[in-house]
Amino acid sequence: LLAVENRQPHVYSLLVDRKKQITRLLRQVDNNGNNALHLAAKCGSQRPWLTPGAALQMQWELKWYKFVQNYMPPRSCVRYNKEGQIPQDIFTTSHKDLRTEGSNWLVKTSESCSVVAALIATVAFATSASVPGGLDDNTGSPVFKDKPAFNAFTISSLLALCLSVTALVFFLTIITSRYEAHDFSISLPRKLLLGLTSLFASIAAVLVSFCTGHIFLLDRHLRHVAYPLYAATCLPVTIFALAQLSLYYDLIRVIFRRVPQRSYKEYRH
16 A cells, blocks of 8 residues: 555556565555555656656656556455445545646646647748749749759648648647646647657748849859858757757657656656
């Protein structure tokens, strides 16, 4: 019971491996009638999981609750303690503030990113509808259709439009979500991960379309001067993307990891 209450996955896993003892231990209750699942459902003042952010903490709490539940007898899910509460009631009540905090963070992040995605979609639509160099008067084909830079411009501008619209859809689905407790398990983090991935890919595609389209405006002897400027244009986006790698890592880790990883640093509410 202490291992469950204090969020000790390694200790709990060690006890679970000892099948002869775990059956007896899982049937024990404390003085208030709480079994292990009741204690797993409680949310304390500290955040023991190795991830920052209320939304990801909420996801770890859900995974910890389900991890303990998998080894509990079926009747433990509907067992009442002395206060007349089943484990699910305790989880919903004690995690109310954490769920609200996580919902607010997701809404603010999605709103900011959706504005950026909408702006990129607008620019990408304008660039995808334009033809560098114009059309040939006789054939109606693009003048630079045989140039590799023209093909790169066409593909990157179309890709930027598709990716930005995809990112916008993901962020809008997060904003319009009902933010139920089970949504924090997989649905919301996965949508955020896919939305951010699409957004950064669309930004990269817009920069590629800008650089390849701008080449046609330069004289041949000036192009070697423009290449360092193109690299400098991409530098801020690269720095921003690198700054978000920690968030990417946390999202991927909490989505694909089955057992929560405990931290011994304190993250208080």
